[in-house]
Amino acid sequence: MKRRTFLTTVAGVTTTALAGCIGSSLPQPASDYDVGMSHHxxxxxxxxxxxxxxxxxxxSGSRGHTVTAYGGEIPEGAAYFASGGFEDExxxxxxxxANPSQPEGGLIAPGETFEHTFEMPGTYGYVCIPHEPQGMVGTVTVVEK
Incomplete structure (x- = not known):
């Protein structure tokens, strides 16, 4: 095999092999979600x-995040929501x-999603637990149909 042919083949195989590893850390298209999670x-x-x-x-970032409703910032009687499926804040x-950076701790890894269906009108406040000190908070306002 000629050296140039060998190098071209190796480069193609390496690129293909790495694509699966790299692909999971690339940002998702914005059409795949309503709210992105970046650095903080x-x-x-x-x-x-x-x-x-x-x-x-x-x-869509490179760090793990959570979506955790503030218990005191959801309408009375509304379903609580948090990545990890927890019953309260x-x-x-x-x-x-107990489990930072693990799915059982509520981690949403880069490239992953979390979703919640809102059944009651009102304003819902939520936070990313590990990035709360940096101000990573958000709100969902739910209005009648």
Whole structure:
């Protein structure tokens, strides 16, 4: 085999092999989610949807994030939401502290999504637990159909 042919073949195989590894860390297209998660912010920080609609958060950054409702900032009687499926804010924070950077702690890894369907009108405040000190908070306002 000629050297140039060999190098071309090796480069093509290496590129193909690495594409699977690299692909999962590339940002998702914005059409795949409603709210992106970047370095230390939700983009956009505030969204408005109608009752019964689902919001999809997509981690388009390179760090793990959470979506954790503030228990005192959701309408009374509304379903609580948090990545990891926790029943309340305390459980979500306890799980994150016990398992930081793990799915059981609520981690949404780069390239992954989390979604929640909102059934009650009102304003819902939420936070990324590990990036709360940097101000990573957001709101979803849900309006009647």
């Amino acid at each position: 912010s939700y983009l956009p920080e505030a969204v408005e949807v109608r009752v019964g609609e689902t919001v999809v958060w997509g981690n 305390d459980a979500a924070r306890d799980a994150w502290n």
